[in-house]
Amino acid sequence: MLTDLKRSLQNVDPMPLSDQRFDESHEWFEGQSNQQAQILGWLRRFGKSQIERRADDLAANGETFRVLSVGCGSGILDLPLIKTLADQIESGRNQTDVKDPVIHYTGIDPNPVACGRFRDEFDNLGTESVELSVLEETVESYDHNQSMDLTHVVHSMYYFGDPAVSLRTLIQNVADDGELVIFQAPKGELNRLADCFWQGHVSDPIWFSADLEKHLQETGISFTRSCLEAEVDVTDCFDDSCPKGRLTFDFIVQSDCEQLSAPIRRSVLEHLRSISRIDGQKIYAPHPVDIFVIHQSDEAQIQSDARVACSP
Template sequence: MVTVGGLIEHSQERYLAAFTSFVAALETSQEHYRLSYGSKVPDSTLCEAGTDVRVLGIGSGSGGIDIVILKKLLQRHNSMYNRVVEPSEEMIERYKTLVRGDTSLGAVKFDWRQQTAEEYFKTKEDTKFHLIHAVHVLYHVDDPYATLRDMWEQLADGGCMLVAMESDKSDWGNLGHKLKDTFGQGDHDHLKRSFRMSGDVKQWLDTAGISYVTAEDENNINVTECFKEDSEAGRLLLDFLTNTPHVTNEPQITAVVLEYIRCNSSVVDDRILLKSVNEVIVAFKKCT
């Protein structure tokens, strides 16, 4: 059976290279994408204006989106405690570099934790946070439902939890369904595999009786390079889209993926574009 998935588990270096190729292929600029998160943070519900606000970021990557969120909160709060949980030393260093170069973050106290989500939640920290966010992180945890439960338990009354995932309404999201259906191991438990989507988060929230709101942002991925045999950027992009390392070494998988893209993409000025839909889910914890 052909193995699909496991890119970041195979090689973090390969994953970061593939992610870089993905960012370069987005039709919307990375800066515009990051800034869109500022409008999705309901800071007025967190705690009284002027008081310290506590933020927990799970899998914060290089910190670009986190900083947008922090700046939005600083419009209303005088000071902030921000705990960063990120397993990659390289990503933490990139985040720290951004912080050092931005004097507007002087009111933020950073607490760096180089840990996976699983390692962090095993410590049973008792600090409660007004905002907890996980932006495109739950693809990589062992059990997304357990991680959501742990995040919710550390959320303070009146706070909110923000989770971003690819939507299964998108063409890229449905590529994941195609790969699961074609190369799955037969048990169809996609939570054990590499293709989780926003619907998984909403299912957990619905089951738990937790209220939430959602917002979607559409984007196009320029996948033209994927059809060029000699393009390393295309090979890396295919790795990211399939979450599979060196996927072009697997002709069976590659054939299915490229055929899917041909049938579900659009062509604009000789560019082949695959639609992505980023869904941001904000859940609110009622005061008890």
């Protein structure tokens, strides 16, 4: 079925989403899935345990906990994470403690619409313990001049120009005993669909989780891998007249579906139905994600330095 779709797409240039449409369709899509809540739960537990581990250092004046969110988008994931980390810091403070921010949270994303929303929403959080910088930068353009206690890359590595190079930069900038966490989808049934369209937008193959794992193994970087199973409700995609369904459809194919011919849209829906679970009136597509954790130890640093030294 996908072979036919790929053939039909050969002579078509699917139109990438505008910044506004990407931001809108991303938020809607995540709302239809139970994946983001699981990612958030995972990151909350992980971040809290990292802060607990550093509690004594952070209690002393001047010590900060640095977080980098790569491809933060509008902060729909970051804001609740920031709130949790801030609550953790604030609950451990005495009345007399200095109230300077102890968490420096940096979000980078090239989408100005999303960055603007992130900054505005953060102002409503009203937290004293977090200093936020949201920068309209890509992983490639950002000046990685500070080491991070926690760097997370949630569903943004697909968009990196050269994932291997950016990965090395990110690892080199993780502080001793800090972590780089990457959430990357497998090339499962849903993403095979996205990949058909994506290939028209980029010149190099997109990295899915198996590509990342292979790269980490080949370059000798230690990591752990686990998986979150999830599903996304795609029911509305099958209703042509539903604007919300068009948002889900657009995000799945990462393209403006209004610009696609009726046969191409039909092929997408046929594939979507064939991979989905039907529950009464609802249609759910599988939406798993893999989690990679790279812990910064001396060994990792030495290996990464050696590779830099050996590279041509």
